[in-house]
Amino acid sequence: MAAMRMATEVHRRITGDRPMKAEELPSCLLDLGCGTGLATRSWLDQLQASGQPDPDQLLLVDQAAAMVERASALLAERHGAVKGVVLDAFRRDATDGLAAQLPCQGSRLLLSSYALQWSPTPLRVLQQVWAPLLRAGDWLAVAVPDATSFQILRQALVAAELPSHLLELPDPQALIGPPAQRALASQFEWVASGSFANAVPVSSALAYLRHFALIGARPRRSPYSRSQLVRLRRCLDQQLSFGVAELDYHSTWMLLRRL
Numbered sequence: 001m002a003a004m005r006m007a008t009e010v011h012r013r014i015t016g017d018r019p020m021k022a023e024e025l026p027s028c029l030l031d032l033g034c035g036t037g038l039a040t041r042s043w044l045d046q047l048q049a050s051g052q053p054d055p056d057q058l059l060l061v062d063q064a065a066a067m068v069e070r071a072s073a074l075l076a077e078r079h080g081a082v083k084g085v086v087l088d089a090f091r092r093d094a095t096d097g098l099a100a101q102l103p104c105q106g107s108r109l110l111l112s113s114y115a116l117q118w119s120p121t122p123l124r125v126l127q128q129v130w131a132p133l134l135r136a137g138d139w140l141a142v143a144v145p146d147a148t149s150f151q152i153l154r155q156a157l158v159a160a161e162l163p164s165h166l167l168e169l170p171d172p173q174a175l176i177g178p179p180a181q182r183a184l185a186s187q188f189e190w191v192a193s194g195s196f197a198n199a200v201p202v203s204s205a206l207a208y209l210r211h212f213a214l215i216g217a218r219p220r221r222s223p224y225s226r227s228q229l230v231r232l233r234r235c236l237d238q239q240l241s242f243g244v245a246e247l248d249y250h251s252t253w254m255l256l257r258r259l
């Protein structure tokens with residue numbers, strides 16, 4: 001899972017794998033596009049595994065009220081100060097209200113896993129919407145599925161002679177390459193970044209396609225007719241039988257520090 005891998009990478013970079021005093025660790029965690037709160041739970045797991053204290057406050061933000069409710073319920077089981085907020089995290093007029101709810105004391109860690117890919121302008125969101133939520137020394141950690149994901153499905157769509165309706169995912173270079181680093185340099189210190197494969201094993205084309213419904217990333221109505229879907233499944237099963245049967249996610253992540 002990308003959220004877990006991101007939490008591991010980020011924890012290692014922030015702590016340097018050494019014991020840290022509570023006041024050196026971020027005391028407020030802000031999870032933007034929290035979904036079920038997986039990134040926050042992964043961060044708490046990292047702290048727990050290294051005997052470090054939890055942040056004082058957890059803020060779980062999502063545009064879907066059902067997600068905020070679910071994440072808040074799951075996290076309330078292990079933390080006493082959880083706040084859920086429903087808003088569009090890509091809009092400055094929405095997040096301005098959020099800034100006022102953040103504690104003044106201590107440092108902040110803004111985590112966002114697998115949400116920013118929904119913005120057509122991810123760097124603009126980082127510069128104009130998320131940077132203002134942070135103060136000097138605060139941390140920003142982001143992971144997204146990148147454009148190298150779902151090659152197996154793309155090949156099956158070509159073989160089935162069907163158009164792709166997949167979300168256009170960010171190119172890794174556009175997010176973490178030198179031009180992106182230059183664009184963010186006036187607001188952030190670039191601490192670390194990278195890409196990794198985080199494939200999910202699947203047993204069949206049906207399991208591959210069903211995964212999109214499970215994570216809530218499938219359109220309400222299929223863009224394909226019944227016969228097109230049968231063709232796609234046949235071609236996808238063929239592609240899966242050629243190599244490793246997996247849902248081929250690739251993620252790009254970055255850890256930045258606010259200047």
Ligand SMILES: C[S@@+](CC[C@H](N)C(=O)[O-])C[C@H]1O[C@@H](n2cnc3c(N)ncnc32)[C@H](O)[C@@H]1O
Pocket residue numbers: 003032033034035036037038039061062063064067087088089090112113114115118215
């Ligand atoms: C694929 S889920 C990822 C959830 C979780 N962060 C994880 O890593 O498992 C993406 C989440 O981002 C939320 N999301 C997408 N666009 C958003 C926006 N503009 N503002 C707030 N949340 C958003 C969706 O509602 C969804 O819950």
